[in-house]
Amino acid sequence: MISSDDRTALLEEISIHPPMRLLFGPGPSQVHPRVYQALAQPVVGHLDAYFFEISSNIQRLLRTVFGTKNELTFVISATGSGGMETAISNFVLPGMKVVSFANGFFCDRMSEMARRQGAELVRFEKPWGEVFGDQEAAEFIRLEKPKVVMYVQAETSAGAFQRGDAICKAAHEVGALVIADCVTSLGAMPVEVDKTGIDIAYSCTQKGLSCPPGLSPITVSPRAAEWLQARPTPNRSWYFDLKLIADYLTISHRYHHTASATMFYALHEGLTLIEEEGLQNRWDRHHQAHLEFVRTLEAMGLEMLVAPEHRIWNLNTPKVPQGVDDAKVRTTLLKEHGIEIAGGFGPLAGKIFRIGLMGPLATTEHVHDFADCFAAALRGAGYKR
Amino acid sequence: MISSDDRTALLEEISIHPPMRLLFGPGPSQVHPRVYQALAQPVVGHLDAYFFEISSNIQRLLRTVFGTKNELTFVISATGSGGMETAISNFVLPGMKVVSFANGFFCDRMSEMARRQGAELVRFEKPWGEVFGDQEAAEFIRLEKPKVVMYVQAETSAGAFQRGDAICKAAHEVGALVIADCVTSLGAMPVEVDKTGIDIAYSCTQKGLSCPPGLSPITVSPRAAEWLQARPTPNRSWYFDLKLIADYLTISHRYHHTASATMFYALHEGLTLIEEEGLQNRWDRHHQAHLEFVRTLEAMGLEMLVAPEHRIWNLNTPKVPQGVDDAKVRTTLLKEHGIEIAGGFGPLAGKIFRIGLMGPLATTEHVHDFADCFAAALRGAGYKR
Secondary structure (H helix, E strand, O other): OOOHHHHHHHHHHOOOOOOOOEEOOOOOOOOOHHHHHHHOOOOOOOOOHHHHHHHHHHHHHHHHHHOOOOOEEEEEOEOHHHHHHHHHHHHOOOOOEEEEEEOOHHHHHHHHHHHHOOOEEEEEEOOOOOOOOHHHHHHHHHHHOOOEEEEEOEEOOOOEEOOOHHHHHHHHHOOOEEEEEOOOOEOOEOOOHHHHOOOEEEOOOOOOOOOOOOOEEEEEOHHHHHHHHOOOOOOOOOOOOHHHHHHHHHHOOOOOOOOOHHHHHHHHHHHHHHHHHOHHHHHHHHHHHHHHHHHHHHHOOOOEOOOHHHEOOOEEOEEOOOOOOHHHHHHHHHHHHOEEOEEOOHHHOOOEEEEEOOHHHOOHHHHHHHHHHHHHHHHHOOOOO | OOOHHHHHHHHHHOOOOOOOOEEOOOOOOOOOHHHHHHHOOOOOOOOOHHHHHHHHHHHHHHHHHHOOOOOEEEEEOEOHHHHHHHHHHHHOOOOOEEEEEEOOHHHHHHHHHHHHOOOEEEEEEOOOOOOOOHHHHHHHHHHHOOOEEEEEOEEOOOOEEOOOHHHHHHHHHOOOEEEEEOOOOOOOOOOOHHHHOOOEEEOOOOOOOOOOOOOEEEEEOHHHHHHHHOOOOOOOOOOOOHHHHHHHHHHOOOOOOOOOHHHHHHHHHHHHHHHHHOHHHHHHHHHHHHHHHHHHHHHOOOOEOOOHHHEOOOEEOEEOOOOOOHHHHHHHHHHHHOEEOEEOOHHHOOOEEEEEOOHHHOOHHHHHHHHHHHHHHHHHOOOOO
């Protein structure tokens, strides 16, 4: 190891000196010191026995957070959107009928990817921030009889959590596979892949798992795996070809691409922290922080965009009060407190704040610290109450 | 910052304890301590002004190592094979005639990706380890009149360096774009994109740049950028759509995917180390280490696969001497010395060793230390001389 004297000298020498941010945005989220420590551990090769040991542990730990027994549960070497493209490019064929539940930005991204794969896309649209009821969702699927159904479990653009039970049940009735985007929920809220009936779920590392971005966890049901084995044509994407990646990471260990030991170390540490805390405890902590956040903001006179029962715990979307310049609030938070939050975009531009409470920051203490700074920034931007 | 007492406690607590390897394989290569230090720096958001400052520096530093003035020079959020798919999926259309110079494993991977894009593929094949002469390459291109020509500058499976001047000249005569795989050469040998006439070059971070794997630098000539703007259909891949990525990283800074500040920090540090050393000095160091390596191995009675003038400096491929079990040599090196090297595969399985001399390990001192261990391992595996 490097001695602490050497380390100090190195710190003076390195070319980057990033500002210390408090990451209260929609992600990347705050990273635990132990994850940073893991990042600095020595690289091993992508075919090293130690790498496969780490990769195998990750698979086991991911099954817990995904809530699944799926054998095919591993990591794509790309960010969350790469996981999205993996899901869609492997399971959507040209000319295939695909139903997309569309109530936000990431649903639209899924639609766009399916279109590029040549899908015959049918969209059920709702305003951003609303969710689909069990009955209307099931009826739509029964009517359209698609081969694939796509929805976003935690829609980061609006802060709404979509329950999937009825969607999955109806989809399976008509013989369709279900792809669910769990990018924001994984590690912070119950994803429950098996209980819900999701066939393909993917996520990212930089939100509920509180690691740096760079990898995308994915899980595939036996039903979907069977379909994939029988797929008539190869995936147009070689890089995201699930059969090749599964073979490399889980079966033969035959070289596919050069997976990053460094990023795997970080994810391993992030997942170990979750295991140490206990998944239920972690969910409870995020839930409590969320409730305290809503209470505190409502006491300040703010309103939430999403109905109470459909809110994402770790991504809160209070409305921008009338007369307040939201950009000014965000700039003040960043410049005066080093706090990052995000604004709305698309139809919600200027109308909401997007405030993440994830990982180490999901505590009532951090909620109060944040709320103090937020209140001051709001007042500075014209908020009268 | 974390105090050194805290740091020691953290080290005891973290879940991973990787073995210390000396990475003398084809990559990942040995990582400089300053790069590890950069990895542990605090994450900022993918839309943070500081992130774009780092990204912009990376673009400038990459232009130097690529040897290009190309405006479109940046980083793909995937490994080297993701860079390959970016190049091919953006510039190869269904039905398009593509010439592939095929003399190794990675040429075959390029062919496979082009096939999946629906290309009409024409291959000029040579045994692994050989290269294409200027005249035969030019004649083949003039005869076939393709729209795209692909070749691998430094073929990692065999250790051969392919000069590209004649290929690029002939390709441009017939109006074709040239894609060159520079995965192994970048940062260790002259790539010289502009001087050679390459239109699209991509690489990785974990070989000549001596960073962890996870990103893929890419550069696109104005001629290729113009073609891309006029491309009739969108790329089937959204994740690797160069127009969207360029817009995010270089033009509007509009969100595309969540690029990893962590990996960008590492690459920034790796490129800064090259700038501090001077690119010509770095090339010279790799060249000298290579020459010393060949001298030392030939003195031990070993032969190199590739003719002297076509060798990759940083990836050496001595033949396995007759009667020697190459797997035993590799196992001994790994178990007794923590040294990773690789064997041959495909038509070269059991016939060559693949030994990298990259980044911090490309010194005559390391060559001698390595050669001592290698000689002992060879003797232990039945080598008589």
